[in-house]
Amino acid sequence: MLPTAGKTALITGDTGDIAYAIARNSDVAGADKVIITGRSEERLKSAVKGLIGEVKAIDAKSQTKYEGRVCQIAESSSIDALSNGLAKENTHVDVLVLSAAHIGQGKITDQTWEDVWEQFIVNVRSIHQFHNLFEKQPRIGAVTRYIINISSSAIRHYTASVDAEVYSLTKNSAALLLQKIADETDPSKTQTINFHHGSILGIRIRELGLTADSANWDHGKPTL
Numbered sequence: 697m698l699p700t701a702g703k704t705a706l707i708t709g710d711t712g713d714i715a716y717a718i719a720r721n722s723d724v725a726g727a728d729k730v731i732i733t734g735r736s737e738e739r740l741k742s743a744v745k746g747l748i749g750e751v752k753a754i755d756a757k758s759q760t761k762y763e764g765r766v767c768q769i770a771e772s773s774s775i776d777a778l779s780n781g782l783a784k785e786n787t788h789v790d791v792l793v794l795s796a797a798h799i800g801q802g803k804i805t806d807q808t809w810e811d812v813w814e815q816f817i818v819n820v821r822s823i824h825q826f827h828n829l830f831e832k833q834p835r836i837g838a839v840t841r842y843i844i845n846i847s848s849s850a851i852r853h854y855t856a857s858v859d860a861e862v863y864s865l866t867k868n869s870a871a872l873l874l875q876k877i878a879d880e881t882d883p884s885k886t887q888t889i890n891f892h893h894g895s896i897l898g899i900r901i902r903e904l905g906l907t908a909d910s911a912n913w914d915h916g917k918p919t920l
Contacts, residue, residue, distance in 0.1 A: 701726035704788060708733050708769065708826060709795030714846055718793055719762065720747055727760050731789075733767040733778065733796070740764030769796045769822045770814070779829040790839070792830045794823050795846040797867070804861045812862050819866035824873060831886065840887055847871050847892035 705727050709715030719730050730747075734740040744764045751758045765781070768774040782789065798818035800811060827843060835841075851868045871890045878888035 702728050703790035704729040704731070705791040705793060706731045706733070706782075706789045706830075707793040707795060708767070708822075709793075709797070709846075715793075715795040716743060716747070718795065718846075719743075720750055727791075729761045729763065729787075731763045731765055731782075731787075733765050733769070735766065735768055737764075737766050740766060770798070770818050772821075772825055775822060775825050775829070783833075788833060788836060789830060791842045791844065792826060793844045793846065794826060794870075796822060797846075797848070797863070799860055799863045802859050802861070804865065807862060812865075815862045815866050816869070819863070820869045820873060823870050827874070827877065835885070838884075840884060843874065843886060843888045845871065845874050845888070845890050847890050849892055851892070 705719075707715050707719050707730065709732070715732060719732050732740065732743060732747075734743065741764060744762045747762045751760060751762075765778055766774075767778045796818060798815045800807070800815050802811075804812065823845065830841070830843065847870070848863070848867045851864060851871055874888050874890060881888065
């Protein structure tokens with residue numbers, strides 16, 4: 697369960713799949729406010745409406761507030777604008793969930809350096825920028841803040857049903873970046889968690905052409 701009780705969580709990523717599920721379950725963890733990001737205002741509004749509806753169906757007394765903020769993760773100025781906007785509203789983020797990702801297809805040797813770097817921008821650079829802005833917030837008392845990086849099984853499984861070698865490279869790089877930062881950080885002030893949810897057949901994976909028969913997916917399996 698996410699450490700969001702009574703806190704404000706900012707969840708980066710698109711408006712579906714893993715980021716959406718995390719936002720919905722933050723209510724179970726007692727979050728005060730959940731802010732999700734996305735590239736499209738229309739899709740954000742739809743996602744927020746869906747979240748509120750699903751949460752109320754589970755718990756009619758839920759007090760968790762949901763908000764959507766447009767943010768182009770590939771643009772550093774857009775991330776800065778998001779951070780500055782929250783600061784002007786005196787919104788303090790206690791939990792940062794990093795779920796945004798660019799999944800490019802093909803072998804590294806089949807792509808140009810521009811193609812490879814574009815994925816580094818989203819999957820590594822944006823994570824470092826969000827981390828920096830998160831840590832620049834004024835600290836409120838001695839409360840621990842949390843950074844949760846949604847990693848991927850691709851950092852360990854190099855052979856899959858679809859070529860996404862740069863994705864594997866960049867997700868590995870992001871996990872290592874945060875691991876090194878965590879080594880240099882007092883965990884009583886900021887605790888960093890690298891977490892991967894297994895192989896999930898979500899919307900974005902289906903868009904790459906994979907189906908229920910493409911792999912031994914982890915979702916839907918019974919837990920012991």
